[in-house]
Amino acid sequence: MAQQQQVEADTRPELSHDDIREMSDWFYFFDKNGDKKLDRDEMKRVFHAMCWSVDDKEMENIFKTADKDGDGLIDYDEYMSLLQSLRKDPHTERCELIEAFRHFDKDRSGYIDEKELRRFLLTLGLAFNDRDKRQMDTLIKQIDKNGDGKIDIEEFVDIMLEKPEAPSAKYFH
Template structure:
């Protein structure tokens, strides 16, 4: 993955020292990370700590660090992570389970955030996330 500073400078098109969601989308695409509109909103909501509607370099650098961590995760790591979310062992991550994990992590767990995260992963629109859908989001295909 490219140097975060170089990517930030390349995609901060208006050179204002911040990255809006359109610039972020282009930067992620260049790094071969596809992001749905819902996922982009979620990234902005989670990483824009000062809530000014854009990412400064230190916020963008955190996005890149987290994306790198996801990319190096093994298939076994993904399965273990899925199991930690799937509290009832049903084979699906339900909204309540996701909310519980987000609470423990100290991440936004309001209805909008939970719904956006489910929507980003839930390709068959059944309102929950299967291991296959989860693997696609994390980057390990149909594992």
């Protein structure tokens, strides 16, 4: 069934194959109970991971719009349709990424350091052990193009615009 859903999603011309794969990764990563549907809390985590701020009223409106079968949950097809409808033009997306960077950069240093990245990952409910720290260090090194051990705003925007395959799903379990 999931394969059929993937094929149906692949026919949507507005989304690239990489976009679909990334959105699928996020869906299955945040579907904690494995029922192939997202409840409101799971959707809030998806939006938070994508740096989209959604209050309870907005989440209620999202569910009213996206929940086509009225079961109070967002299934895969509803999720893909919802995210496709929320896509931004490149200029707006870049502006939102700059704002998201400011959200991570708690000390306003102009950089995201290991402590700030770890704090964000913990807010997603991700476990954090020694293995995760090594993987986070590897992730920072991959993003940190100038080698200073921190992520600056351009490095952040560049990596986010590359649409990587849900990095936290791959690096942190």
